[in-house]
Amino acid sequence: MSISELDKELNKDSLNTLSSFEAGGKTYHYYSLPKAAETLGDLNQLPFSLKVLTENLLRNEDGTTVERKHIDAMAKWLKDRKSDTEIQFRPARVLMQDFTGVPGVVDLAAMRAAVEAAGKDPAMINPLTPVDLVIDHSVMVDHFGDASAFKDNVAIEMERNQERYEFLRWGQHAFNNFRVVPPGTGICHQVNLEYLGKTVWHKAIGDKTVAYPDTLVGTDSHTTMINGLGILGWGVGGIEAEAAMLGQPVSMLIPEVVGFKVSGKLKEGITATDLVLTIVEMLRKKGVVGKFVEFYGDGLQDMPVADRATIANMAPEYGATCGFFPVDEQTIKYMRLTGREESQLELIEAYAKAQGLWCEPGHEPIYTDKLELDMGEVEASLAGPKRPQDRVALKNMKASFELLMATAEGTEQAQETKLDSEGGQTAVGIHDSYELTSSQPLEMKGVKSRLNPGAVVIAAITSCTNTSNPSVMMAAGLIAQKAVEKGLKTQPWVKTSLAPGSKVVTDYLKVAGLDTDLDKLGFNLVGYGCTTCIGNSGPLPDEVEKAITDGDLTVASVLSGNRNFEGRVHPLVKTNWLASPPLVVAYALAGNVQIDLTKEPLGIDSDGEPVYLKDLWPRQQEVADAVAKVNTEMFHKEYGAVFDGDAIWQGIEFPKSKVYDWTDNSTYIQHPPFFEGLREEPDAISDIKNANILALLGDSVTTDHISPAGSFKPDTPAGKYLQANGVEPKDFNSYGSRRGNHQVMMRGTFANVRIRNEMLDNVEGGYTKFVPTGEQMAIYDAAMKYQGQKTPLVIIAGKEYGTGSSRDWAAKGTRLLGVSAVVAESYERIHRSNLIGMGVMPLQFPEGTNRKTLKLTGEETISIEGLSGEITTGQTLKMTITYKDGSTTTCDLKSRIDTANEAVYFKHGGILHYVVREMLKSA
Known part of the structure; x- marks a missing residue:
């Protein structure tokens, strides 16, 4: 077959770019950017991430979803450094974790049921794009601090999640192009980095092999971690991911790209975690929401992929769609270390160099905007108490917490504050004895002590962000080793845990001889999963919970994760601090964040002498020597049978059927109502008339506030249902584990213990006012009453609505509660898209107008005109507000349906409804 014939089989290729190259003795075909540049002009100055998007358009040009004008727009981007052109991106694969993956498979099963009900073959509902689902979000830290913790937690996990795992085993058997990594293996992002990621993908078409960049979307916002390996990917809602795996392109505007130049090297004693927390702070201040960030500069030459992945992982925390690192020698070095085949490495290098995707020293693309960081200026840091971007220098931690306490108490000292020029808040005039005012007596295992404000009650080495990085993990082990040598012990009230992102971590800690010292300090292995970072921290010891509750104490968690939003880690822990793994160990020893670890001792050694952090902190060479013990054989050993699972997993029985057999008595998996009564054509959309406000919310309401997550209590709507x-309450498990049951999830939507509905005075938690009677009740209960009266509902919110993880249930739950529209001052990208994907209209206040300027109390009724006409992008709609006294006012709102595809999805009531209808038409 000639290239021209192959070209016709593949796509239009209007620029005649199909070319070939040799790698490892094989011939590969590819769509050449240098060839396209012969017509479009020099493309070499495009950011690397946009080169990947341009190749995607060249390869998928079909004259309909991808036209020549879309490719031309990428070249025009170089002149304007931005674009308002909408493109269709087709990722090579989809990545899921089980919390978001289970409802995705539930939706696929429901779609099969809908197709069967329509008299068609249900097997037409099948992933067309390869999908990997990694079970990593289900293990909880029920047991800790002893040698049997891992075994005990896994046993509980398997028992709790039997129904879910049976369902996933069914999906593994029923669907093509769908693989499952069993529980107890690792965190999806780390497994993706260490094993699944290819950097360059290839597939046979006819008798030719076509090479192209490895790209993906994932159902977790931290999918961005893979950008550290030169693989373009980001998090999307579970709804959008389901559509992608069913062959629908991801609709997006060509993004602005912010270049982040790094130079210099980290100082002695500074970690990759300190670096990423600094970058998060800088980029949040810069403002990169909806944009790509791309890293470049001489600092990359010696930056290992492990550090790059740590930075790329936290793109959601700095607000970007992704944080991209181009392919270079460090990429090849990492892939060789992690056991990728030499033939794959040869392909990567040859393709990247032929395509202009290989990063040469000194190359500086054109960016929309830029900022720079000399890594030599980075200092030891944490972030908290409730947002990842709120960096606090280690030296300011004590003062920062004291300021927080003073502010909470309304003291005069709270007025005397200043912002330290080097990062973090500093308090002025607060006495060191402040913590004694509300401490509580505590007796554990016969030892009497006191629990003070600032007590570290959770110290968790957890999360893909840092456990994927050998340098910080080895540093944690080295601190533990030195602490044990000096006779130090973890404070008794601290719940300690070690939850790595892959089994390789425990292998190299053991080879380095550091596992036993971590064990002696209580950092025993508790599981391979997200644990504390996702809210699966498990219960605190009864004595600690009682002391916190009795004294209404403000205590702390310190974790090596990426999220510390209110109510996420543990309902009783009000302040949560992100830190490097070695600092997690240090704070477990100190037992309180009201200690200046740069000046004050964190403990007393066996000779009665004070021990300071500097006495324990390892030198860079010590860390490097330990990291050198990580070897390729470890990766071969742990990933050799990654999809097999243990005997328990393999022994799970499941139905061998194309359509799932739903059971009414399951409390984990229920047939969702989304496709009930689905007709061939969608119903006409109507204006919203006389809607009540279900919740009146402030700024930075996250998907953690909206979406059910973590544990819940017996007196909540979800608890009562179960x-x-x-x-029984002991068997509730977590919201995340029950994402396949819409009855649980809709009851937990807007039920976060820290959410604040401004319709109520001084009330925290998922409550609202049922306006017709003035009663205070759970949001779910009120929503059901409104539905019974056929009353439409809206949500009113402030800025950055939906910040946080790509949680599909934040949108699904909103839809099931009967909410027709959300009106906010601004949105984060994923949640806005998810709302549209579930048929909920996202609307935006005009600049300078908000709930406060409109003097909303929540007792008003809302009508929105303009929905009954043609739905287009960015249209202006009219909102009429009727106040309690009968007076009215009007306000223009901007539709945040940003792309033509989104408009189509909204007309159909959601993206999955559109997909099912299209499949039924083509059958």
Whole structure:
């Protein structure tokens, strides 16, 4: 077959770019950017991430979803450094974790049921794009601090999640192009980095092999971690991911790209975690929401992929769609270390160099905007107490917490504050004895002590962000080793845990001889999963919980994760601090964040002498020597049978059927109502008339506030539902584990213990005012009452609505509660898209107008005109507000349907409804 014939089989290729190259003795075909540049002009100055998007357009040009004008727009981007052109991106694969993956498979199963009900073959519902689902979000830290913690937690996990795992085993068997990594293996992002990622993908078309960049979307916002390996990917809502795996392109505007130049080297004692927390702070201040960030500069030459992945992982925290690192020698070095085949490495290098995707020293693309960081200026840091971007220098931690306490108490000292020029808040005039005012007596295992404000009650080495990085993990082990040598012990009230992102971590800690010292300090292995970072921290010891509750104490967690939003880590822990793994160990020893670890001792050694952090902190050479013990054989050993699972997993029985057999008595998996009564054509959209406000919310309401997550109590709507169905509180498990049951999830939507509905005075938690009677009740209960009265509902919110993880249930739950529209001052990207994907209209206040200027109390009724006409992008709609006294006012709102595809999805009531209808038409 000639190239021209192959070209016709593949796509239009209007620029005649199909070319070939040799790698490892094989011939590969590819769509050449240098060839396209012969017509479009020099493309070499494009950011590397946009080169990947341009190749995607060249390869998928079909004259309909991808036209020549879309490719031309990429070249025009170089002149304007931005674009308002909408493109269709087709990722090579989809990545899921089980919390978001289970409802995705539930939706696929429901789609099969809908197709069967329509008299068609249900097997037409099948992933067309390869999907990997990694079970990593289900293990909880029930047991800790002893040698059997891992075994005990895994046993509980398997028992709790039997129904879910049976369902996933069914999906593994029923669907093509769908693989499952069993529990107890690792975190999806780390497994993706260490094993699944290819950097360059290839597939056979006819008798030719076509090479192209490895790209993906994932159902977790931290999918961005893979950008550290030169693989373009980001998090999307579970709804959008399901559409992608069913062959729908991801609709997006060509993004602005912010270049982040790094130079210099980290100082002695500074970690990759300190670096990423600094970058998060800088980029949040810069403002990169909806943009790509691309890293470049001489600092990359010696920056290992492990550090790059740490930075790329936290793109959601700095607000970007992704944080991209181009392919270079460090990429090849990492892939060789992690056991990729030499033939794959040869392909990567040859393709990247032929395509202009190989980063040469000194190359500086054109960017929309830029900022720079000399890594030599980075200092030891944490972030908290409730947002990842709120960096606090280690030297300011004590003062920062004291300021927080003073502010909470309304003291005069709270007025005397200043912002330290080197990062973090500093308090003025607060006495060191402040913590004694509300401490509580504590007795554990016969030892009496006191629990003070600032007590570290959770110290967790957890999360893909840092456990994927050998340098910070080895540093944690070295601190533990030195602490044990000096006779130090973890404070008794600290719940300690070690939850790595892959089994390789425990292998190299053991080879380095550091595992036993971590064990002696209570950092025993508790599981391979997200644990504390996702809210699966498990219960605190009864004595600690009682002391916190009795004294209404403000205590702390310190974790090596990426998220510390209110109510996420543990309901009783009000302040949560992100830190490097070695600092997690240090704070476990100190036992309180009201200690200046740069000046004050964190403990007393066996000779009665004070021990300072500097006495324990390892030198860079010590860390490097330990990291050198990580070897390729470890990766071969742990990933050799990654999809097999243990005997328990393999022994799970499941139905061998194309359509899932739903059971009414399951409390984990239920048939969702989204496709009930689905007709061939969608119903016409109507204006919203006389809607009540379900919740009146402030700024920075995250998907963690909206979406059910973590544990829940017996007196909540979800708890009452489960008890009514025979489930005892001890068996509630978590919201995340029950994402396949819409009855649980809709009851937990907007039920976060820290959410604040401004319709109520001084009330925290998922409550609202049922306006017709003035009663205070759970948001779910009120929503059901409104539905019973056929009353439409809206949500009113402030800035940055939906910040946080790509949680599909934040949108699904909103839809099931009967909310027709959300009106906010601004949105984060993923949640806005998810709302549209579930048929909920996202609307935006005009600049200078908000709930406060409109004097909303939540007792008003809302009508929105303009929905009954043609739905287009960015249209202006009219909102009429009727106040309690009968007076009215109007306000223009901007539709945040940003792309033509989104408009189509909204007309159909959601993206999955559109997909099902299209499949039924083509059958």
